[in-house]
Amino acid sequence: xxxxxxxxxxxxxxxxxxxxxxxxxxxxxxxxxxxxxxxxxxxxxxxxxxxxxxxxxxxxxxxxxxxxxxxxxxxxxxxxxxxxxxxxxxxxxxxxxxxxxxxxxxxxxxxxxxxxxxxxxxxxxxxxxxxxxxxxxxxxxxxxxxxxxxxxxxxxxxxxxxxxxxxxxxxxxxxxxxxxxxxxxxxxxxxxxxxxxxxxxxxxxxxxxxxxxxxxxxxxxxxxxxxxxxxxxxxxxxxxxxxxxxxxxxxxxxxxxxxx
Amino acid sequence: xxxxxxxxxxxxxxxxxxxxxxxxxxxxxxxxxxxxxxxxxxxxxxxxxxxxxxxxxxxxxxxxxxxxxxxxxxxxxxxxxxxxxxxxxxxxxxxxxxxxxxxxxxxxxxxxxxxxxxxxxxxxxxxxxxxxxxxxxxxxxxxxxxxxxxxxxxxxxxxxxxxxxxxxxxxxxxxxxxxxxxxxxxxxxxxxxxxxxxxxxxxxxxxxxxxxxxxxxxxxxxxxxxxxxxxxxxxxxxxxxxxxxxxxxxxxxxxxxxxxxxxxxxxxxxxxxxxxxxxxxxxxxxxxxxxxxxxxx
Numbered sequence: 326x327x328x329x330x331x332x333x334x335x336x337x338x339x340x341x342x343x344x345x346x347x348x349x350x351x352x353x354x355x356x357x358x359x360x361x362x363x364x365x366x367x368x369x370x371x372x373x374x375x376x377x378x379x380x381x382x383x384x385x386x387x388x389x390x391x392x393x394x395x396x397x398x399x400x401x402x403x404x405x406x407x408x409x410x411x412x413x414x415x416x417x418x419x420x421x422x423x424x425x426x427x428x429x430x431x432x433x434x435x436x437x438x439x440x441x442x443x444x445x446x447x448x449x450x451x452x453x454x455x456x457x458x459x460x461x462x463x464x465x466x467x468x469x470x471x472x473x474x475x476x477x478x479x480x481x482x483x484x485x486x487x488x489x490x491x492x493x494x495x496x497x498x499x500x501x502x503x504x505x506x507x508x509x510x511x512x513x514x515x516x517x518x519x520x521x522x523x524x525x526x527x528x529x530x531x532x533x534x535x536x537x538x539x540x541x542x543x544x545x546x547x548x549x550x551x552x553x554x555x556x557x558x559x560x561x562x563x564x565x566x567x568x569x570x571x572x573x574x575x576x577x578x579x580x581x582x583x584x585x
Numbered sequence: 586x587x588x589x590x591x592x593x594x595x596x597x598x599x600x601x602x603x604x605x606x607x608x609x610x611x612x613x614x615x616x617x618x619x620x621x622x623x624x625x626x627x628x629x630x631x632x633x634x635x636x637x638x639x640x641x642x643x644x645x646x647x648x649x650x651x652x653x654x655x656x657x658x659x660x661x662x663x664x665x666x667x668x669x670x671x672x673x674x675x676x677x678x679x680x681x682x683x684x685x686x687x688x689x690x691x692x693x694x695x696x697x698x699x700x701x702x703x704x705x706x707x708x709x710x711x712x713x714x715x716x717x718x719x720x721x722x723x724x725x726x727x728x729x730x731x732x733x734x735x736x737x738x739x740x741x742x743x744x745x746x747x748x749x750x751x752x753x754x755x756x757x758x759x760x761x762x763x764x765x766x767x768x769x770x771x772x773x774x775x776x777x778x779x780x781x782x783x784x785x786x787x788x789x790x791x792x793x794x795x796x797x798x799x800x801x802x803x804x805x806x807x808x809x810x811x812x813x814x815x816x817x818x819x820x821x822x823x824x825x826x827x828x829x830x831x832x833x834x835x836x837x838x839x840x841x842x843x844x845x846x847x848x849x850x851x852x853x854x855x856x857x858x859x860x861x862x863x864x865x866x867x868x869x870x871x872x873x874x875x876x877x878x879x880x881x882x
Binding site for chain 1: 635639641656657658660667669671672674675676680685687
């Protein structure tokens, strides 16, 4: 696995797009958090005290929640990375040069998990720094959110992985990804919630982890409070993993069986 | 030297929807041969090579490399150029070859040699996307030569090259063949195959028309040209001989093809014994082109 990842690293280490998009994510997460902190600090004291957004455990939740707005940047990077292999026909060349299809797929899964770990690391360090700045609670409180963050990153990336494998063209795949992540799923989940059954939107791939890490958006759902409290966190995680396996399983099937 | 088979195909078939690209193709490539896979455009050459490199899946049939069932590690011993040069556009020649070396499990110590051999050393740090068509093709050949593979598999290797480049690549293939490298080469250029190959397989719309040593594929079809003071008498005599496949008059002589492998010496003796003295006798090996047109039309 390490050997395969080293080769994947060779493919990106001097690729400008890789550094720009990773850099964007790296900067955007603390920047968003800084902006959020500024809003909280300048809001009326009772509101700030009620929200208690910047202290542990809530700072874990809020950082991960805000970061999910820029998580698609890493998804886009993954789409580009995968569609490049199709467009340059280097997927063919890698196999021709001596990789088995399983090795190729394993290498790509390695990239997927590495990216999710990188995102988790960036978000966790940001949460840690901002939580410590507020300085009035125990660091370990709510650190389970590091795990939730990893699950969320993996879900967003798995959707990108699926699109990157099935769509030949980067432009179309990115457009579908961005539209779905920012608009599509929100619209579908709201229709499900208010036309079918409250909480049924939970079963959508990204919505499950969006609700796992609700951040301050939870307040809104708590106010509406229809159909009682939602599913448990364990349920959200199970739903997320079902989607992760579906997306990656479908991608595996395509790469294993298709003519390249 | 030629008793070992490097590659064997058994009843390989492939279809794309309703289009049958390969129909039960079977043949073997002996070790040390320069093996040409010849066929017009769309005859299934690239499909065939794609299947034996595991980038395309056959619908039926099997193949083996080095006498073993197919396995990814075997491909590390095969230098391949399939259809188009496939490289990371944003990377230089050297970086691209580093990736290939890593996949093949070798160090990068052979990169300079292959880039010099294909005259790309001066442009080693240029991005692949800035290369001309010919340079891209050269890089693909350099990639195939990396690590001195036991087998070279080249699909239309002279595509996009200028005449000097074509001659160089032919020379390179011939030399590698002499050094013992087995070369499998697909081409629609008869001239190319005829000049460098020891063996040939001819494909037509997915069907194997002939396969074997170039001499075998062509030998039993040698044409003999004869002349005599009395052409009428000669023609009558030839027409009465068993095994005659075709006869035609051509510029004051007669051209014949026998199915039974009749040699010029036997023919000369028979004519003399029948009282016809030959004034001219020549064996004309049928060109690959004539054979190819005959087989594929």
